[in-house]
Structure formats: structure tokens, C-alpha cells
Amino acid sequence: MANPQQRRWRVHVRGIVQGVGFRPFVFGLAERWRLAGFVRNDSAGVTIEIEGEEGALREFVTALQRDAPPLARIEQVSVEPLALVGERAFVIAASQAQALRRTLIAPDTATCADCLREITDPADRRYRYAFTNCTNCGPRFTIVLDVPYDRANTTMRSFPLCARCRAEYEDPRDRRFHAQPTACPACGPQLRWVGLADQQSIDRSAKEEAPAHADPLVAAALALAQGQIVAIKGLGGYHLACAADDETVVSRLRQRKQREARPLALMARDEAVAEQLCVVDQAARALLTSQVRPIVLMPRRPAAPVAPSVAPGMQTLGVMLPYTPLHHLLMAEYAAAVGPARVAAIVLTSGNLSDEPIAYEDDDAAQRLAPIADAFLAHNRPIHMRCDDSVVRVAAGGQLLIRRSRGYAPAPITLARELPCPILACGGHLKNTFALARGREVFLSHHIGDLENLPTLRSFHEGIAHFQRLFDITPEAVAYDLHPGYLATQAALAMPIERKMGVQHHHAHIAAVLAEYGHAGPVIGIAADGSGYGPDGTVWGGEVLVATCAEYERVGHLRLLVLPGGEQAVRQPWRVAAAALAQLYGPDFWRLELPFTQRLDQAAWQVLARMIERNLNSPRTSSLGRLFDAAAALAGIGQIARYEGELAILFEQIADPHQPAYPMPLREPEVSGGPFTLDGLALLAALVDDVRAGVEPAAIAGRAHHGVAQALLAACRRVRDERGLATVALSGGVFQNVLLLETLAGALQADGFTVLIPRLVPPNDGGLALGQVAVAGARLGV
Template sequence: MAEVMERRRVSVRGVVQGVGFRPFVYLQARELGLAGFVGNNAHGVFIEVEGTAEDIDGFIERIHSDSPPLSQIDGISQHLIPALGETEFVIAPSTQGEMARNALVSPDSAVCGDCLREMLSPEDRRFAYPFINCTNCGPRFTITRDVPYDRANTTMARFALCQECAHEYGDPGDRRFHAQPNACPACGPRVEFHDFTSCVPAGRAGPPGGSAAFCQAADVLGRGGVIGVKGIGGFHLVCDATDDAAVVKLRRHKDREAKPLAVMVADIASAEELCHVSEEEAALLQSSARPIVLLRRRDQAMVSSAVAPDTSALGVMLAYTPLHHLLLAAHRSASGGDRRSTLVMTSANSSDDPIVYRDEEALRLLEHVADGALLHDRDIHMRCDDSLVRVHQGRRQVLRRARGYAPAPLKLAFSSPVPLLAYGAHNKNTFCLVKSDDAFISHHIGALRSPGTLKSLRETVQHYQQLFGVTPQVAVHDYHPQYQSTRLALQSDVPVKMSVQHHEAHIASVIAEHGIDGPVIGVAADGAGYGPDGTIWGGEFLIGDLTSFSRFAYLEPVSLPGGDSSVKRPWMLGVVHMENAFGTEFAALPVQFTKSLDTASLERLGRVAHDPRLSPRTSSMGRLFDAVSAILGLSSEIHYEGQAAILLEEQAWRFRNGTRGGRMSAPVKPFAVEVNASGGPIQLGPLIRDLVDDLVDGRPEEEVAFRFHLSVAELIVAACEAARRQSGIQQVALSGGVFQNTLLLDMVANGLQRHSFSVFTNEKVPPNDGGLSLGQAAIAASRLRSIRAVQ
């Protein structure tokens, strides 16, 4: 009796384009003897498959269980259609049309081990070729102009495949079967070096792939030079990380006096020579995303002290493109080959502007700040910075979400009734597009302080809307009327506008990430956010869920002298907190901080601080850390955001790590902490008075800094306990830039867990303002659902 044949139409949704999914489906179907076809469209991947019911069921199971490593399946739908009696299975041409776009674009992926082995093999035709890739690795998002993800819709369209590459592309048994960026030295992009310091012509890539250009670049680096390097998502400024003079030169040219710089090394062994690396950190370093990972630097690490002068942490990333591997190898060879190559790798951009990604703009910038430029002729369609992550208590915590992670969506626990666009914050801007239950959080845009960054935001919003087929009906923005993101939302042609308070959005980002059910106690601790009462919030204890929050407790508001001007001058904040604790007689206290203040400056500050028109009130936890850093004499003025708090945390770590095994021989007690059982303002005067008493008694700065961290942690736990007694809520969500402080986060999380709280933190989006857009979007979607429910 002949077997009964059936035919099914199958749709696969998720990250299934640009990851080798069609060839994978093709090979599975051929292996099972099935007929039909597979193709891309704007929804994802479409399949028609014909065979026995048992074989088709096995085929669907394989799609679920054995899909390519870079793919992410969000759903598979199937239904029966009439059988056609076909006997072959083929890859069909992609379709585009004007239908809704549900296809997801894959993030860029680091070069895979197979490609790296080929690139390093002298016998391979792609030996030393800096653009080697396959279906499991290479550029994706940054070269994609449109969906579906086919070569014609990428910046590789102008490179016609040679005969050998075309054969690979069409061979189902080849690793490059339908690999859209496929190329080789004969037909693909090339690299060249521009030396700005000599009249030597640019070294252009020829077979085997650009060795002359890399040698020239390595020569400039070896002479202490700074070069620009074009990568996947933009240009970097690069120098030898072991050369003090070169690092100082790069800082001077980039106008970046003290902020830590990231370094790039070739492999995990090189990273381990520089830093202590846990298993979780090693896994992150070697993941396909290849982010910058914050690690604890070894005491004898071969890296200039000028790379990260304020901290014992070091941002390290492994080479993630073939070009980077070749540059590191050339630099090591030029240095004699007796030590591993470590290069500073920091984004090339003018002050407050986003990373430069177009050749013409890059050359105009680099000719003034670099000694040369390593370029290539594969265009970057969408700029994208490096991601920054760290490991906290064994789990990944993203601090900047960009290359390698974006534009993969986060799934919400519910669907939004309508598409919406959340514009995020003013600093560390990201935006979030929501379509059904998909939250597309953009890569890091940056601070909206320059025309270039605003232009980048507008262009990126448009690109995401095009890629994912989202026409938002609601624009969500922060309360702050002066945020550029707020202005853009209000000026947009989106028909409905909705505002969300800054700190509620912080807590909502944690709820959305973890799909938390029920209300939470939210601790939002950061530098600044506009409060409904017109003051600057930043040390908030909230109770609620995505539908509504109430303010339970908050740090006692103090003056913020001159508004934002005091943020760069922590001494002003120190004076405010000292006067709040001791009154006007604080200036007579016998501590170094007060001795450093002159009468004229204090008088001018007093006039400003006591004028409400010039100095708003703030409950900011971030500004408290700045003030204490100044009182301890660590930071009078700062050069970058967060510097004062970083210096304070570093002192506290030194005290903790300086004790035997990291443990105190005798318990260190917190300063006085007073939290009202009913909530309300938390007085800071007792804490500051105890802290100053320690300084008067001559206690070391490291110990005082540690005791301050312990006191803030105790304050947070006490406030959460008071909130639980009132509300009965056991779940705590921690968010805000202050929780980038790993010592504080450890103390708070451990303290809450000891008191039987369930603790949630940001992991997939940053706790800083980079995660704000997700929280805004989640609150807006929840409100819209509530409105629909009562209509």
C-alpha cells in the first residue's frame, strides 16, 4: 500500500535571516527525502514541505532542536495544503512586497573558529583575507539596508561573486551556502592604509588580502602612533596599550583626559595575562557578541596606567573581526613577537558626537587626531558601538547594549494593543519600538547634546521602523520638558503622546526584563530625573507595577547649586551636604576638605545654593556619592560622568581587598541610618556627621569609603523593610546608574536576600539610562492594555 503524502505550509518567525537558516532547512529536508521549498520574506522564513506525516513531523522537530547557532526561533506555524506530487526540495527566491514586516535581523557576530582557521592557513585561498565569513559569523545588522536579508539588500550588493564564491554560495554542502556577505580576495572588499605622516602611497590590499596595509599600520603603532581603524560598526582610535606616551597622545587628541579606555587582545590567554577572568567572564569574552567585558586587572598587567587611571577594572574585548586578528598579529610581529599584542580600541568621534562610520567623515576627523587610517571599501550602513558588560554574581549585566546584541528584540510578558515608540532619556539614549510582544531596543545612541547625535537618533529610528515594519501610534517620552528626547517625541507626527516618569521607567525596565508578576518595591538610584513635584529625583523607593507607582520614601532633598554646573564640581555638593549636617559652622571642622575651601568661593556658593531660582532641590543618590567623594578629598572637579563615584568605590574596594582574604578581622559598622517606618524623607545628616567624625579621628579614606558604602546599603535594606511592612510586597527591583557600583550592588543584594526578599536587577538592558526606553515602553503598553480593558 502506497504511503499517504501530505503537504504543509510552514512559517518560522524570529532571528532566522542571515544565520544560515535556509540552507539548514534545505539540508534537513533533503536528508529526510522531503519535497518543497524554503525562502525568505518580510515575515521571516516560509516553507512548503511535502512527504509523509511522520517525516514532516520529524522535520519540524529538527527545526526546533537543531537550528543554526545564531538563530532564535520565536514561533512556528503550520497548516495543511493540497499535495502537489513534487520530488525536489529547493531554495526559492526571496519575496518582499508591502506586507507586514515580521522578519528579525540578526546582530553582527564575531568571526567563527572555522573561518579563523581558514584565514590562518597558508594553503587556503582566503589566507590572511580580512573579510572572511560564513553563515555562522560576520556582519549582519550593520550592513543591512532592508529586509529580507539578501545580498541585494546589504552593502555587499556591489561586490559581484567570483566563480568560486558563487559555487560555494550555491552548494548546499558548503558552509557558505547562501552566506550573503560571502567574498574572497578576488571579488570582495579590500583594505588599505593611509599614512598621514609620510608621502608613502597608501598600502592597498592585494593577494593574500592586505599584508602591506597591515604592516604599515603596525609600523605606525610601533613608533608610538595613533591610527584609525574601520571595523564593523564604525571607526576606532587605536594605539599600543603598553606605551604610556601613545596612550597619553590618544587621550589628548580625543580630548578624553581620564575616562577609562577599552583594550583589545587576540584571545582568552591574552586576556588572562591582563586580568582575573572567571568562567562566566571567559564565556562572555568568547561569545559571538564579543562585548567589552569589565574585568579586575592584575597587579602586574602589561598595560599603561594611563589606560584606566581611576579604577582597578579594565575593559577588555577579544578581536571580533578577521581584520582585528590580522592587525593584532601584525603588531605583535612588528614588536618582535616576544609578547602578546594589546591595543587600545576606543570609538573615533568628536566630542559628544556618535561613533564615526563613513569614510569621508572619518578621514576629515582622523587627519587631525591620528597618524594613519586602516580603511576598507565595505560600507557600513548602520553605525554601532561596542557593547559593554560585566558579570555580577555569576550573571551577565549589560552596561551598554550595542554591537552583538542589537537589534535582537526582548520579549514582553504581554502584547501592546498598538505599536509604540519610546524615545528614552537624554543621556545614554536608546529608543524602543514595540510591536505586539516584541520590544526592539536600539543600540546605544549616546548623549543628545550635539546635532550629530540627534541626527543619528532620527536616522536610526527611521531605519528600525523600516526594518521591522513598525508605524507607531503612540510616542512615549520622559517627564523632563527640556530633554531632547522629549522634544523629539512631542514634535513627531505620531498621533498620541504619553509621558512616563524617569524613575518609574527605571523600575519598569526590570519588571519588563524579568516578566515580574505583581507589584514590586522599586529602588531607583541615579544622578537625576525630573520628578512630578518639580524637584530632581534620584534616590527613590517606589511601590507599584507597570500600571501605577507611588513614592514611599526618598533621600532628603538638598540644594543642587547652579543645577547641572555642580555635577562637574563635586566640592560644591560636598559643601551642601556638610552645611545640611552641621549648619554654617561646618567650615570650622578640622578636616582637609574644609581646609581646602576659600571664603570667597563659599560666599559665592552660598548665594547660589540658597536661591531656588538657581538651585533646584534634589534627592539624588548619585549626587550623594559625588559629595562624599569630595568630602574625602578624592574629587574636587571631574572630567567625565561618574568619575567621583568611581574614585570613591575604588577606595572602598581597596579597603575590602586589603583585608585578609577580603574579609574584615572585626565587623565594620555602618554610620547612623534613620528610616521612618511610614516612609517619607530619609535624613542624611546623621550619616554625614558620623562620616566626618571618622575623618576627624584620622581613619583612613579607604575605610571611611567602605563604611559609607555599607551605610547606604543598610539604608536601602531598611527602607525596603519598611515598605514591606506597609505593603506586604516581597519583590525588590533595583535600577539606576548608581547600581553600576558593584560593591554597593553586592551589599544591597546580599542584605535584601538575607532579609528574605526576592531581588531583581537589570541584566539584558543597562541599569543606567540606556535601559530607560524599555521601561517607558512597558509602562505605556500596560496603560494602553488597561484602557482597552475598560472600554
């Protein structure tokens, strides 16, 4: 007689549930609760049909969500009753492709503890195998070609499984059950070493393949220890590596890579080595050792054994730990090669010339990196989608993303409300990311980079096409930045999508924060960066907004500075500083007894002065980034920026946080109902007085940071008094400045404000695409 308590349910699970061990997990739960039926992957996620006693079914669904595998991310679980079938067993069924795709792709994930034990165990068949992985770790996004996420739809399809790997792959009780990239030395990818024929020669034409019996990992480690530059094919592309403590080779790498000053990332063998280099607090350690394994920016130790050229002028170092078996094995060999007298850390920077996308295809890497690298450590597992390392730091009690890429992308960001239609957002010009969105899911891309050249623009278009295919999104609207010169904007306007929506740059910054927090607004938005297109014809960058996702009002901004020569003033901050002095003290400012004026090229300034007088290529800007540039130049930090924001970054690095604030008064609107201004020129005048009085640059930098923070606090108080708003959203690249961020956030919170700080996307232009989606969705939904 049939048990009246017997039921059959169909359970649909949406989220990151493919390639993460979800089906064997379901299999185990079904066995535990003595349920019959099946589980299968499909293009929408995972479908389960289960049959058994109703109480067991309920326990199963609860455990499904509570105990999911570590890499799984469940977005939605739905249950519907079915007629009983009378099945007696539970099986894992073959994947099923469907016309509508709704599955999610997991990010690439660092080597798990089980796989790490295997590659270091001489008795294990995967001992020293550089491509070991399982359902809990390994490549995902960088190797997937299509969905469902099966081996045939990855770049591992050209590596047939051997009998032993096949047995693991087909055993639902094995942690490698349907681990699509799984392999072993007998059937999987192999390393290849291409070194110098003559170890004394630096002639790149002398490269030749090492003997077949040579161990590529040992060869690479010895080459690094001996002062060579090695191109290493990793998870999402090629890196350029060299010894971290060898000034000669680090300088040579900079020269060949044409990266003059921007800090270089380091890979440390383990946590102990990271501790030799940096002060690693609990929050930084959690990030360092997480499954993402990002580059973490941390305070450097004064005696850190690294070459000066690794991070010139910086009090921080960017350090990551090994995140693939290849890296673990290489760093162990490198530590053995250099011995205890040297630090077991290497420079590991993107494999490219400055401003180019990272190389990820073998032929392209061989051509582009040959002038830079002395040798290559490569392999024959294809990379389908390039993906740079992610960069984070700890700020204001949490994670602050500087670059969101490997380990994070393409996991979606979930919105509070459904979008009215699928949307493509093209992002900005610098630090570009794009986003494709549908329903409540926003798929923010990996880091594309600065859209300064054709290869990067091609990477932008290839990435959009890949995301559209993976997530089956055909956008019905496209959002873009208002700046007509941005290549991303031009690309958007050329797309055959009828609904197009321009989004003001700083509104997008604040909308990204609102989208992350699911906040409807209005809020006080402080958007501070280097530059953004202003609808009034000026260059914005220090904005006080009242904003929702749909609308914004500019209620305040920094007093306008002059950018003599436009973009040239970004690269030559002395121009902004000199123009500010002219605004403050008149045309004879150069007579001031300042180190800055004594070094000033008066002939060059006179040319700029005439440009400003005639209003030729001298736009006005409210940019806080440019104010910091000018302050740094006047304080003697430098006159030329070798990369955007360099002087402002160095200004933060030297700042003494225990200083009073410079005045930066809030000025009333010039016209009734217009925006108030924050007088950065008054701050610069106080700074000049201190320079003339011989005050140390560290004190000057601290006073400038506190002056800006106090001015922004006063602006928020003004808006609270007038509008009754007590929530502040902070965004824009200037808020990568941790001293300013923490000082301002702390002051706001002490004054009763609720402060929203971006945590899921960068505050810089890498987060713009999320804000563009939020604005477009809000406006289209009206």
C-alpha cells in the same frame, strides 16, 4: 496507490532566521527525513512547505526548533495542513518580499572557528583575507539596507561574486550558502593604508597613500608598535588605536580626542594576553569569548603592563578580544612587531571626539579624525548603520550590561503580553537608546550616546527611521521622559503621532526590569541614579517605589541634598559636599579641621551660599549618585568630576568591602501618608568623624557602601511590612556599582526577598526606552 500517511504542511518560522544559515539547515533536515517541498525567505521570516509521511513531518518540526543554527533565534513556529501536491524533491526557493514585514535582523557576530582557520591557513584561498565570513559569523545589522535579508539589500551589493564564491553561495550544502556578506580576495572588499609620508613627522597634512604593494595590516601594526595613533575602520565604525603600554602615545591620544580621564578600552590578542592584564574568572571568560565579543570590565592585575593613562585610578580594565578577521590578523601582526618583551594589546576606543557619535562614513572619518590619527587603516565595504562596542561586567552572578550595542542590537526583547498598538519610545538624554515595539517584540536600538549635540541628535533620528523601515513599524503612540529639556523629549513632542505619553524617569527604570522578567507587579522598586525629573519639582535619584508597569507610588526616598548651581554641581561635586556640610554644621562648617575644608575656595562658597539662601538655581535632590559624589569628595577622592560620576566610581574602586556600615536612619514621613526618608546626611556626618579621626579612605568608602546597602534593606523591610511585597527590582545607573549591587542583593536575598536585577538591558539610562514601552503599553491597554 497514494500512501495514506502522506501529508503536506506549511510551516511559518518567525525570529532571527535570515542570514544565519537557516535555509540550508532546513534543506539538510528535509533530506534527512526524505521530505519534498521548499523553503524560502520572506518579509515575515521563513516559510516552509513539506510533504511526506506524517511521522517524518513531526520529527522535522521538532528538529527545526531543537537543532537550529547557532545564530538563529526562533520566536514562533506555526503549522497548517495543505492539500498534497505530489512533489518529489526539496528545493530552496527565491526570497519573496511581502507588504507586511515581520522578519528579524541578526546582530553582527564574531568570526567563527571555521573562518578563523581559513584566514590562518596558507593553503586556503582566503588566507589573510580581512573580510572572511560565512552564515555563522560576520556583519549583519551594520550592513543591511532593507529586508528580505538578501545581498542586494546590503552594502555588499556593489561587490559581484566571483565564480568560486558564487558556487559556494548557491550550494545548499556549503556553509556559505546565501551568506550575504561572503567574499574573497578576488571579488570582495579590500583594505587600504594611508600612513605618514615622514615617520618622524606629526603633521597630519603629510599623509599620503602607501605604495600599492604594501600590506596594510603590516603597515598598521608597525605604526602602532612605533607609537602612532591609527584610525581603524571596523565593523560598526572607526576606532582610534595605539599601543596599550606606551604612556606617551596614550596621553597624546587623550589630548587629541579631548577625553581627559574616562577609561579607554583595550583589545588583547587572545585569552592569554587578557590574563596578563586582568583576573579572568569563568563568567568573564564566557563573555570575552562569546559570539558577541563585548568589552568586559574585569579586575586589573597589579602589574598589568598598560600605560597609567589607560584607566586612571581604576582597579578594573575594559578588555575585548578580536571579533573580525581584520582584528585577528592585525593583532597577530602587532604581536610580531612588538615581540615578546611587550604586551600584545592595543587601546581601541571609539573613533570620535568626546561626546560625538562614532565616525562610520569614510569622508566624515577623514575629516573628523584627521586631527587625531597619524594614519588610517580603512576599507571599501560601506557601513550602513554605526554601532559602538558593547560593554559588560559580571555582577551578582550574571551579566550586567553597561552598554548594549554591537552583538546585541537589534535582537528583540520579548514581552510577556501583547502591546495594544505599535509604540516608539525615545529614551533619555544620556546614554540614549530608543525602542520600537509591536506585538510582544521590543527592538531596542544600538547605543546612540548623549544627546548633547546636533550630530548625535541626527544619529537618533536616522536610527529611528532605519528601524521603522527594517521592521515595518509605524508607531501609533510615542513615549518619552518627563524632563522638558531632554532633546529626546522635544523630538517626541514634535512628532506627528497623536498619542503621546510622558513617563516618569524612575518609573521607567523599574518598568524595564518588570518587562524583562515578565512580572506584572506590584514590586518594591529601588531606582537609584544621578538625576531624573521629579514631578514635585525636585531632582529625583534615590527612590523607593511600589510599582507596576502602569502605575507607581513613591513611598520613600533619600533625604534631600542641595545642588548649588544645578548641573554645575554634577561636574563639581565639591559643591554638593559643601552644601551638605552647611546643612549639617551651619554656615561656619569651613572651620572644621578637614582636608576638604582646608582646600575649599571660601570666596566661591560664599557666592554659592547666597544662591542657596535665595533659592537661586539650587534645586533639591534625592539622588543617591550625588550622595556618593559628596561622600567621595569629603573622603578626599577629589573635588572635580572630569566625567559624570567619576568621583563615585573611584570611591567604589578603593572601597574595602570588609567594613561595618555607617548609620543612614529611616526617618518617618513629615506628613501623614507621605514618603519616608533615608537620612544620607547622617551617613555623611559619620564619614566626617572618621576623616577627622584619620581613618583610611578605603575603610571610609567601604563603610559608606555598606551604610547605603543597609538603609535600602531597611526601606524594603518597611515596605514589606506595610504592603506585603517581597519582590524587589533594582535599577538605575548607581547599580553599575558592583559593590553596592552585590552587597544589597545579597542582604535582600538573605532576608527572604526575591531580587530582580536587569540582565538584558543596562540598569543605566540605556535601558529607559524598554521601560517607557512597558509603561505606555500597560496604560494604553487599560
